[in-house]
Amino acid sequence: MRLLVLGGTAFVGRAVVAEALTRGWDVTVLSRGVSGPPPAGVRALTGDRTDPADLRQLAGERWDLVVDTWRDDPAAVRASAGLLAGSAGRYLYVSSLSVYRWPASPGFDEDAPLVPYPQPVDGDDFDAYAMAKAGGERAVLDAFGKRGLLARTGLILGPYEYVGRLPWWLLRMARGGQLLAPGPADRGLQYVDSRDLAGWLLSAGERGLSGPYNVLSGVGHTTMGGLLDACRTATGGDAELTWVDEAFLLDHGVRAWSELPIWLPAGDRLAASYEVDSSRAFATGLLDCRPVGATVEDTWRWLGTLAPDRIDVEAGQRKPWLTAEREAALLAAWRA
Template sequence: MRILVLGGTGFIGPHLVEYALSRGHTLTLFNRGRTKPGLFPKAEQLIGDRNAPDGHAALAGRTWDVVFDLPATTPQWVVNAAAVLKGKVDQYVYVSSTAAYKDFARSFPDETHPTQDPAPITGPDAAAAPFGNKKVRCEQLVQEAFGNGATIVRPGLIVGPGDLTDRFTYWPVRIEKGGEVLAPGKLEDPAQWIDARDLAEWMVRMVESRTTGVFNAVGPRTVCGIGELLYGIKACYANDTRFTWVPESFLTEQKVRSWAEMPVWSYTGATTVAFCTTVVDKAVKAGLTFRPLATTVRDGMAWYHSRPAAEQEKLRAGISMEREREVLAAWHAKQSEGR
């Protein structure tokens, strides 16, 4: 197939491009040429700035079988891309987010769950609109322009090699250090994530089979408990890690939040629970598969240890070890008072 990738050099992009090339497809990458230039010498490179009024000019007069729109959060980008590509591609795959759903405190959203109000395309409120509202507007624009050729993919937390958010990475980094580890809530509290490679490879297989529609894309196959995640990571290390499970109520008192200081984790009633209980039956039926947790941990940590020392020292998510010790000390003190 002739595949156009808008982006292609960020987090998901390299995994998708590598997999598509390995399956014999012809790739064209369209981006500003600033991030990792020359990364894929076997792929055609087109330069353009999607923020510019004529930023998509390099695509004019060309045709492709499929386009993957990986980075777009700005609705105007989709408007401009559609103006050039409508009628020129058979399938347009837009990577959205489960943040598109309304009411994050409601558990188990499937693809029919109500979505946020769409953000404005232009005007003073467009740039300030929340992330999920922007994604909803982008989805609508893709569906309006490409109709039955539109594929909307709504991932949850994307993890693995290349992830700069550190939201998932916090846990293997902390567990690798060993000792007493603050573990949130109850073992069965929900947690979900998807390896970027599972997401990217599935999307390539989706276009090979001409599958269209709207799909949630997160994993594992069924909702995992935070205990299963943490003990699964612990099994990757032969050290003295031991978990101290602290109730959600105490963590709330200590201003330790789910999804922030305690990444990946959520609980019933939390404003983040939808992110950890997303229904993925439709995607699984369409061929979404999940590699073992140990593989994600091993490869993700190999990439993490290849990063600059300054990035390794200061994670962008999770709780600092100093603050962790404070919360654990307060919890132990409270337990002693109750004896």
């Protein structure tokens, strides 16, 4: 198989490239080089896909599959899909659950209502992201029709996660001491490991699947308690978990997702992100979700390869996550 990956050097794109190489495929990547070079054995083209001149490097070649993980202005997806429609067999687009109309009903599937596109965006980061992904989906289907595959994902975890969610929990667990854990411990989590997503994506493309799929683990694949226990085991830390009621956290202004990563309280607008019907993806027979312990351990192992001065950048720790001072104040208030 001849595979073109647009990007291919960071997180999901990197996992796709690694998986394709294990299959012995012929892999080409187009990237700016910002996230470093691709693995050995890959043909690397350097360029900015938003620059028409750079994008034209792809003209005149043929690929069996194209993988695109773009998350910004959908004009970039429209340009690449339009250019490649006559020379690529299938276009595989990593989309998002954000394209559904929120709040969504628990247990929603691929037939759930979608967000209207395009719609005005008034400075809301989530709505801007939803418009980017909805526009990307539209561009792929306009150019490739039934040769387009839309992998709608929610929370993605695994090594090389530059977003910083799982790395934050691992680094916090390694620090030890009294740790604020957002209750309840048995709240189910639903996500996909980047490597499992990559494996499903390439197999689905090879099989000629098309249309939308919710590509996530089954509901309740793990729990918040299961995730934090896995983090403690992986780091070997001595942190003592104090489970704090979600109503208390909300009353004290703790921001779900953006301040305390991965946590979504039951009443949150996006709470159904952990109750998604992913049976269509599982029915393909191609989705194999590894245990939470494997995802956590591999992510911790990767963090150990980073120089201390690179963790903030490469593992997403520059974001305004919960600070040690605020955590201590919240724990004191909770005990009181």
